[in-house]
Amino acid sequence: MGFFDFFTQKIGIDLGTSNTLVYVSNKGITVNEPSVVAINTGSNEVCAVGENAKAMLDRTPKTINAVRPLQNGVIADFEITRVMIKYFIDKALNKKRFIKANIVICMPVGVTSIEKKAVEDVAYDSGARKVKLVEEPMAAAIGAGLPVDQPLGNMIIDIGGGTTEIAIISLGGIVESDSLRIAGDDMDMDIREYIKLKYKMDIGLVTAEKIKMTLGNASKEYYDKKHRARNKPQDTQEDGSSDDFDYVQVMEIRGRDIVSGLPLKITVTSDEIREAIAETVNNITNAIKRVFERTPPELSSDIYTNGIYLTGGGALLKGLDIYIEKETGLKVFIAENPLQSVALGAGKICEEM
Ligand code: ADP
Ligand code: MG
Numbered sequence: 001m002g003f004f005d006f007f008t009q010k011i012g013i014d015l016g017t018s019n020t021l022v023y024v025s026n027k028g029i030t031v032n033e034p035s036v037v038a039i040n041t042g043s044n045e046v047c048a049v050g051e052n053a054k055a056m057l058d059r060t061p062k063t064i065n066a067v068r069p070l071q072n073g074v075i076a077d078f079e080i081t082r083v084m085i086k087y088f089i090d091k092a093l094n095k096k097r098f099i100k101a102n103i104v105i106c107m108p109v110g111v112t113s114i115e116k117k118a119v120e121d122v123a124y125d126s127g128a129r130k131v132k133l134v135e136e137p138m139a140a141a142i143g144a145g146l147p148v149d150q151p152l153g154n155m156i157i158d159i160g161g162g163t164t165e166i167a168i169i170s171l172g173g174i175v176e177s178d179s180l181r182i183a184g185d186d187m188d189m190d191i192r193e194y195i196k197l198k199y200k201m202d203i204g205l206v207t208a209e210k211i212k213m214t215l216g217n218a219s220k221e222y223y224d225k226k227h228r229a230r231n232k233p234q235d236t237q238e239d240g241s242s243d244d245f246d247y248v249q250v251m252e253i254r255g256r257d258i259v260s261g262l263p264l265k266i267t268v269t270s271d272e273i274r275e276a277i278a279e280t281v282n283n284i285t286n287a288i289k290r291v292f293e294r295t296p297p298e299l300s301s302d303i304y305t306n307g308i309y310l311t312g313g314g315a316l317l318k319g320l321d322i323y324i325e326k327e328t329g330l331k332v333f334i335a336e337n338p339l340q341s342v343a344l345g346a347g348k349i350c351e352e353m
Contacts, residue, residue, distance in 0.1 A: 008129060010353055011092050012104040012346025014139070015085065015119070017070045018161030018184065018313065020050070021340060022092040023347030029340060031092050037080050038066040046080070049087040058204035072181050073108045073163035075115045082122045089126040100129040104350040106139040106342050108163050110179035134349055135174060136342055137167035140311045143345030144335035148172055153299025154306070155330075157288060158342065159314025161185045164284050166291045170299055178291050182284060184314045187212050187277040194276035196258065199266050203255040212317070214248050215273040218281045219326070222319030223249065223270070246318065281320065285327045292328065307331030311341035 010025035015035070022031035033050030040047050042063055048056065056066040069081040093099050103123050107116065116133055123131040141148050141156040148154055149172045158165040161184045167177040188208040195201050195208075203211075217223070226246055249270040257264040288308070292300060308330050310321060315338035325332045335341045 009093060009099050009101040010103075010350040011089070011101050012106075012139075012343060012348075012350040013085075013088065013092075014106050014136075014342035014346055015070065016160050016342070017068065017073055017163055019339065020084070020088050021343035022088055023343045023350065024092050025347070025351055028347070029343050031088055032340075032343075033088070034068075035070055035084065036066055036068050037084050038064055039080065041065050046083050049084055058206045068162075071162050071185065073110060073179065075111075075118060078118050081118070082125075085119065085122045086126045089123070089128075093127065100127055102130045102132075102350060102353045103128045104132045104134055104139075104346045104353065106134050106136045106346050108165055108179050109135050109137065109167070109174070109177050110163070130353065132349070132353060134346065135167075137165045137177060138169060138174060139343075139345030139349065140165070140335075140341045141167070141169050141309070141345065142348050143337075143341035143343065144309050144311055146309060152306070153295065153302035155292070155295075155303045155308040157284075157308060157310050157315075158312040159183050159284065159310065159317075159320075160312045164287065164312075164314065166288055168291065168295050168299055168303070170302075175296070175299060176291055176294050178287055180284065180287050182280060182287075183312075184209075184212070184317075186280045187216060187314075187317070190277045190280055191216075191273060194272070195253075195255070195266075195268070198272075199264070200258050201253075201255040201264050201266060202258050203253060207253060207255065211251060211253060211268065211273060212277070215251050215268065215270040216277060217270050217274050217318035218277070218323035219319030220271070220274065221322050223247070225322075277317075281317075281323060284314075285324055288324065289328055292330070303330060307333050309333050309335055311335040311338045313339050 012023040014021040020035045024030045034054035036053040038048040038053035038056045069077050075081045120131050137156050140158045146154045148169045154169045164180040164183045168175045188205050191208040254265050315334050321332040
């Protein structure tokens with residue numbers, strides 16, 4: 001180890017539209033916070049970043065604006081993005097500014113060269129010695145443990161908050177891909193719209209997301225399978241926990257009557273929420289089919305054999321694997337830690353930098 005290596009950290013950043021994760025060499029993932037920034041609209045000053053800022057989404061007074069600068073997979077505001085990235089890098093390096101870092105940053109395939117340049121500049125600004133930008137699906141595939149360097153077709157789908165990345169990877173490169181601006185956020189909006197139409201009730205997006213995580217599902221069969229599994233003698237998970245959360249099929253929600261403006265309480269079911277998000281789920285599935293159809297025959301036969309891998313928070317939507325399997329005829333697997341795949345992949349890449 002040289003003198004300079006002592007002061008050089010290696011870090012990998014998953015700059016997601018919903019969550020930013022930072023992997024630090026020899027430590028693992030040390031930062032995992034929402035990609036949210038709260039700004040005082042009067043002074044234009046940043047008042048919170050990450051976890052603290054997310055707590056302000058949907059419940060901010062008029063003087064504070066909580067924003068997600070990467071919401072649609074494009075950088076909506078460079079200055080806010082800059083502050084956010086700097087905050088996360090500082091946090092990962094414990095603000096030891098004398099430490100220089102080699103930084104790997106993952107970005108969606110669809111970003112423009114101006115956006116790439118901007119992110120690179122911020123990283124150098126925040127103390128990077130070297131910066132390497134990596135395409136998100138590549139990092140996701142590496143993080144999910146796929147054999148990306150082999151002469152084999154690997155298919156990875158990363159469903160985040162603002163974007164869905166679909167990629168076929170072989171011999172260390174992306175052969176075919178698509179980057180959609182349809183993902184988890186759209187499901188939240190679908191749920192809000194559905195409840196507005198059906199119950200004349202207004203709910204915030206934070207509530208809609210909670211409903212999605214609890215009741216959201218893409219296939220009724222998910223619950224049937226769960227029930228069959230539960231009726232077996234072994235009724236707890238390997239780690240001893242029970243998964244009652246997965247059985248919840250009704251939920252009471254509170255909001256505001258859009259006509260009277262008065263508080264309102266309703267009960268929604270998992271069947272209703274499946275209906276609410278069905279179109280978005282179907283749009284994502286159709287995009288997967290289109291990418292598969294464009295894949296060279298040799299690689300698509302590998303994918304027939306090995307299946308496709310889901311990562312990103314969207315992979316946690318109940319029964320999504322079952323639905324995609326049924327629609328595409330391909331085997332579908334969910335990565336072990338879908339919310340961490342990209343950061344873990346970025347970590348592996350930075351270790352080798
Ligand atoms: P990004 O990479 O864009 O930051 P993430 O991979 O962190 O996104 O995933 C965030 C998305 O995953 C959000 O839309 C969130 O609501 C969704 N999500 C997280 N957990 C679940 C769950 N259990 N069921 C359905 N969606 C989920
Ligand atoms: Mg992501």
